[in-house]
Amino acid sequence: MAILVDNNSRIVVQGLTGSAGRRHALLCREYGSQVVAGVTPGKGGTQVEGIPVFDSVEQAVRQTGADVGLIFVPPPVAADAILEACAAQLDLAVCITEGIPVRDMVLVNRMLRESRTRLIGPNCPGLITPGACKVGIMPGEIHRPGAIGVVSRSGTLTYEAVQQLSDAGLGQSTCVGIGGDPIIGTSFIDILQLFNEDPATEGVFLIGEIGGSAEEEAAAWIGRHMRKPVAAFIAGRTAPPGKRMGHAGAVISGASGRAVDKITALQAAGVEVATGPARLAEAMQQALRRGAGS
Amino acid sequence: MKIHEYQAKQLLSRFGIAVPRGLVAKCAAEAVQAADQLGGACLLKAQVYAGGRGKGGGIRRAGSPAEAGSIAASMLHQRLVTPQTGPEGLSVSRLLVEEALEVEAEYYLSLTLDRERGRYVLIACAVGGVDIEETARRAPEQILRIDIDPALGLQPFQARHIALHLGLGGSALQPSAGLLLNLYRCFWELDGSLVEINPLAKTRDGRLLALDAKCIFDDSALFRHADWAELTDHSQYDPLEVRAAQSDIAYIKLDGRIGCLVNGAGLAMATLDMLTECGGRPANFLDVGGGADHAKVVEAFRILLTDAAVEGIFINIFGGIMRCDRIAEGLLEAAGETGCRLPMVVRMAGSRQAEGRRLLEDSGLKVTWADNLADAAACIVRQLS
Numbered sequence: 022m023a024i025l026v027d028n029n030s031r032i033v034v035q036g037l038t039g040s041a042g043r044r045h046a047l048l049c050r051e052y053g054s055q056v057v058a059g060v061t062p063g064k065g066g067t068q069v070e071g072i073p074v075f076d077s078v079e080q081a082v083r084q085t086g087a088d089v090g091l092i093f094v095p096p097p098v099a100a101d102a103i104l105e106a107c108a109a110q111l112d113l114a115v116c117i118t119e120g121i122p123v124r125d126m127v128l129v130n131r132m133l134r135e136s137r138t139r140l141i142g143p144n145c146p147g148l149i150t151p152g153a154c155k156v157g158i159m160p161g162e163i164h165r166p167g168a169i170g171v172v173s174r175s176g177t178l179t180y181e182a183v184q185q186l187s188d189a190g191l192g193q194s195t196c197v198g199i200g201g202d203p204i205i206g207t208s209f210i211d212i213l214q215l216f217n218e219d220p221a222t223e224g225v226f227l228i229g230e231i232g233g234s235a236e237e238e239a240a241a242w243i244g245r246h247m248r249k250p251v252a253a254f255i256a257g258r259t260a261p262p263g264k265r266m267g268h269a270g271a272v273i274s275g276a277s278g279r280a281v282d283k284i285t286a287l288q289a290a291g292v293e294v295a296t297g298p299a300r301l302a303e304a305m306q307q308a309l310r311r312g313a314g315s
Numbered sequence: 316m317k318i319h320e321y322q323a324k325q326l327l328s329r330f331g332i333a334v335p336r337g338l339v340a341k342c343a344a345e346a347v348q349a350a351d352q353l354g355g356a357c358l359l360k361a362q363v364y365a366g367g368r369g370k371g372g373g374i375r376r377a378g379s380p381a382e383a384g385s386i387a388a389s390m391l392h393q394r395l396v397t398p399q400t401g402p403e404g405l406s407v408s409r410l411l412v413e414e415a416l417e418v419e420a421e422y423y424l425s426l427t428l429d430r431e432r433g434r435y436v437l438i439a440c441a442v443g444g445v446d447i448e449e450t451a452r453r454a455p456e457q458i459l460r461i462d463i464d465p466a467l468g469l470q471p472f473q474a475r476h477i478a479l480h481l482g483l484g485g486s487a488l489q490p491s492a493g494l495l496l497n498l499y500r501c502f503w504e505l506d507g508s509l510v511e512i513n514p515l516a517k518t519r520d521g522r523l524l525a526l527d528a529k530c531i532f533d534d535s536a537l538f539r540h541a542d543w544a545e546l547t548d549h550s551q552y553d554p555l556e557v558r559a560a561q562s563d564i565a566y567i568k569l570d571g572r573i574g575c576l577v578n579g580a581g582l583a584m585a586t587l588d589m590l591t592e593c594g595g596r597p598a599n600f601l602d603v604g605g606g607a608d609h610a611k612v613v614e615a616f617r618i619l620l621t622d623a624a625v626e627g628i629f630i631n632i633f634g635g636i637m638r639c640d641r642i643a644e645g646l647l648e649a650a651g652e653t654g655c656r657l658p659m660v661v662r663m664a665g666s667r668q669a670e671g672r673r674l675l676e677d678s679g680l681k682v683t684w685a686d687n688l689a690d691a692a693a694c695i696v697r698q699l700s
Contacts, residue, residue, distance in 0.1 A: 097538055122536035123428060124506050127465045130433035160634075160665065175581025177633040181688065184633075184664065201580060204433045230581050233430045256584035259591040260600070261569065297592045298585040299689030 023150040023195040024170070024215040024222070025113060025139075026089060030154045033058040033078060033087035033111070035094055035102045037069050042093035045117075045158050046072065049091070052155040057085040078109040090114040090138075091147065091156050099143060100125035103206075107136040114206075115156050116143035126204040133206055140206025146176040146198040157198065159183075167192015169305060170216035172209055173228035174201050174235070178256055182228055182301045189302035194222040201230075209239035217247055224250040224309050226301070227292070229283055231257035236283040244290035250312030252304040253287050254295040255280045316532040318546045319362040321411040323528035327512075330501035332494055333524045337413035346387030349412035350380040358413045359386050361395050363405040364551040366529065367446075371397035373407070376415065383412065406550050416524065421514035422481050423447055424495070426502040429462070437461045437469065437499065439477045443514030444526075469499035487521070494523055506536035555618055562614045564603055571596025573695055574625035574657075576615050578603050578632050586631045589688055595696035598625045609645040616649035620657075627658045627699045631691065634665025643671040647678050656681065658698045662691035 032049065036042035037059025047070060050056040056072055058081035065076030075081040078090065090106040092099065092114060099118040106114035121143050133140055141148060147157015151164035163180060165187045173179040179198055186193060197212050199205055209227060216222045225247075229236035236255060243251055258280040284294050293311065295304035318326075324334040338349035339362075350357045361373035368374050373395045377383035387410055394404035421443035429436040439459045442450050451458060459480045463469050471492060478484070478491035494515075502510045509531040516526045537543055549557050559566030565580065569587075573595050577583035583602040590597050599622065603615045619625060632642055642663060649655070662685045663671055675682045683698070685691030 096535060120535045122506055122539075123508065123533045124465075124503065124536065127428070127433060127435060131465050163664075173581070175579065177577075177579025178581030178585050180633045180664070181582055181585065203428060203430045228581070230584055238431070254585070256581045256588060258588045259597075260584055260587065261567070297689075298589045299687070299692075 023153065024212070024219050025141075025148060025195060025197070026150050026154040026156050028153045030089045030156065031055050031057045031085065031087045032089045032091055032156055033060060033081045033085065034072070035060045035078065035090055035092045035106065037061060037072060037074055037093075038064050038067070039093055041117075043069055045093065046091070048161070049155050049157075052161040053152075054154045054156060058087050078105045078111070082109045082111065088112045089156055092116040092118060092143075094118060096120040096122070100129050103129050103140060103143075104132060107132060107138040107140075111138050113139050113141065113156075115141045115145070115147045116206075117145065117147060117158055118142075119144040121202070123203060126202065130204050130206070139211075141197065142200040142202075142205060144202040145200035145205070146179060148195060148197040150195045151193050159196070159198070163187055164196065165192035168194055168221060168223035170194050170212075170219065170222040170225045171196035171228070172212040172216070172225065173198050174230055175228055175256065176201070178230075179228055181298070182226060182254065185302040186226065186305060189306065191302060191305055194219060203233065209235050210242045213239060213242060213247060213251075217249060222249065224252070224305060224312065226305050227251060227253040227287075229253060229255045231255070231260050231280050231283075232278040234278070237286045240283070240286035240290040240292065243287075243292060247290075250293070250308040251291075252293040252295065252301075252308040254298065254301050254304070255283045255287070256298070316534050316537070316543060316547065317364040317551070318530055318532070319364070319409070319411075319548060320360060320528055321362060321409070322546055323510075323530040324525060326505065326530060327498075327501060327525050327528055331497045332501070332512075333522060334528070335413045335416055335524055335526065337411050340387055340410045340412050341408065342391065343384045343388040346410060346412055347380045347384040350377060350383035353412065353414045355379050356415050357383055358415050359383060359390060360411040360413060361390055361407045362409045362411055362548075363395050363397075363400070363407060364548070365397050365399040365405055367397035367399045368395065371395055371400070373397060387412075408548070408550050416516065416526070417519040418516045418526070419519050420482075420517045421526070422517075423450070423513045424498065424515050425509065425511035425513070426499060426507060427509045432462065434465065435463045435502070437463060437473075437477065437495070439481055441481050443516075447513065463499070468503065469496060471496065483517070487517070487523075491523060505530070506533045506540065507531070508533050555621055559601070559615075559618050562611060564601065564611060564615050564618065566615075566618055567600040568622065569597050569599050570624075571598045572624055572626040572699060574598045574601075574619040574622065574628045576601050576603065576612070576619055576628070576630045576632075578634070582631065582633055586629070586688070586692075589692040590629065590696065593692045593696045595692065595699070597629075598622055609641055612642055612645035613649040613652075616646060617653060620653050620655055625657065627695050628655075628660070629691065629695045630659065630661045630663070631688065632663045632665070634663065637665045638667045639663045639665045639671025640667045640674055643674040647674065647680070650678075650680055658695070659683070660685055660691050660695040660698070662686070662688060
């Protein structure tokens with residue numbers, strides 16, 4: 022079980038012949054994922070370490086039955102790659118690319134409403150169902166199969182959280198990096214909904230950061246609908262206002278986007294918020310205990 | 316990416332939006348000349364990357380060219396502090412000298428991204444010249460928000476609707492709608508993050524002009540705007556931030572003593588939180604990027620050490636698939652080259668961890684290895700206390 026990807030997921034890597042695409046496609050395959058195809062326009066008919074390369078996603082789907090896209094193409098052509106994945110009717114497109122112009126994503130976002138494809142990212146580490154399928158760039162070995170769903174706007178901070186969870190004996194059902202950009206295909210709420218319905222997930226760890234109001238919206242949804250214990254961490258409690266903290270989305274403007282408001286909203290929804298970055302697993306354990314008690 | 320008001324106005328006028336006559340002055344003599352050309356009376360506006368200039372004395376009125384000269388001399392090469400700059404202010408290296416107009420009414424217009432909906436939104440208000448956040452608090456019903464379908468763009472009927480909301484009907488309707496359509500075209504074609512006209516003025520003689528303008532562009536779209544590079548005024552940024560940006564490193568100077576080097580923005584923020592929680596004060600935010608390589612680590616390290624306030628170094632790399640020995644080699648190279656003798660705490664996770672640790676511990680530098688974030692933070696704080 023778990024959400025979005027499992028043993029049966031068949032991955033097509035868009036940008037397989039580039040250095041990042043090749044490297045990570047092979048690491049995904051090493052982890053056990055079925056990487057069935059690559060796409061690089063103009064390089065159809067070649068192959069990368071036994072993975073056949075096609076000229077288009079549509080051809081790759083027709084010939085290999087691929088249903089999940091993993092996108093590594095450079096920012097200027099990334100929106101086109103996402104739209105191509107949608108046109109080929111993939112179930113899921115995971116876009117790792119960082120630095121896609123907002124204007125391109127505004128258009129992609131508009132087209133996604135009419136598409137059956139779910140987009141994860143962009144500017145994300147991808148997702149992993151430990152022991153079954155890795156579709157992304159995260160280090161596979163820190164994960165353990167288990168019952169905690171992880172959802173995060175961050176990359177390396179997610180690894181930190183997963184490491185702490187695994188060290189504490191809390192394995193993961195699926196870990197999803199939804200991405201750090203202002204416009205992303207899948208929100209916290211979308212993933213929370215999936216975890217809520219997933220029998221393999223017993224609790225959820227949510228990692229947010231300053232900027233925007235996605236965490237507040239997630240908090241409101243959790244308060245109304247979530248039936249499973251949730252713990253969270255919000256990065257950027259000590260960030261200075263008005264500065265962009267690395268992620269395009271992470272900026273506190275005026276009085277909105279502040280860590281303290283996100284934390285308050287989550288706590289009001291019954292979420293156990295970690296008091297510091299070293300106590301992530303502790304917060305999850307606390308949430309599970311409280312969940313079991315109520 | 317920010318630009319100055321005068322540059323924003325040049326862009327707007329390229330898209331058919333009228334702006335006051337104005338000239339840029341970099342010294343008092345140029346201000347005198349500009350005022351003379353504009354007919355004597357004029358406004359002098361400090362060009363800085365921040366708003367609230369009126370409140371900080373950054374917009375002054377002169378009655379004659381001579382007065383313009385003396386005011387310019389008092390404004391140029393000073394640091395202007397406004398409610399938006401922070402106490403250190405921003406340096407003023409140019410002034411916009413502009414004609415003073417007889418204004419009948421002022422409005423507010425802006426285009427920006429609505430993150431929650433993932434769409435661009437046009438915001439219009441019949442009250443201009445004041446902070447829009449203030450209007451939003453005092454009189455939210457006066458603010459009109461128009462969602463724009465990106466596949467269609469701003470439609471003429473929407474533009475007329477906005478103009479009517481502003482009270483620009485009758486003979487003013489078509490020109491105002493035209494201005495709004497031009498504004499949207501400017502925003503879209505130039506990959507705007509924010510384009511704001513505040514105020515848009517209607518003059519006694521019925522003209523519509525952008526009295527003030529602010530443009531912020533999407534840094535990610537730089538590749539399709541080759542001309543942007545020369546628009547940036549580097550004097551408005553911390554020199555280290557500029558240098559870091561050139562290597563694609565996100566660096567923000569803070570006021571503490573612990574120099575931080577982290578990969579990934581979220582982890583870098585969490586690292587600052589962790590240090591603060593342990594009673595330490597970070598000297599900077601520094602994100603070398605999720606997949607930092609050897610060269611970037613070396614440059615990041617150099618940037619860190621340029622800040623004289625740094626007394627100790629904290630490195631937190633969750634490499635995962637990156638090799639710790641490679642990162643360690645980068646650190647040693649940078650430390651050797653800079654002659655760094657500061658205490659250093661390193662937390663590194665990834666492949667070849669043991670090799671990375673051995674390299675650092677055998678280097679003869681003052682390096683402490685930590686296995687997790689909490690220990691690492693406590694360690695550097697202890698070493699500096």
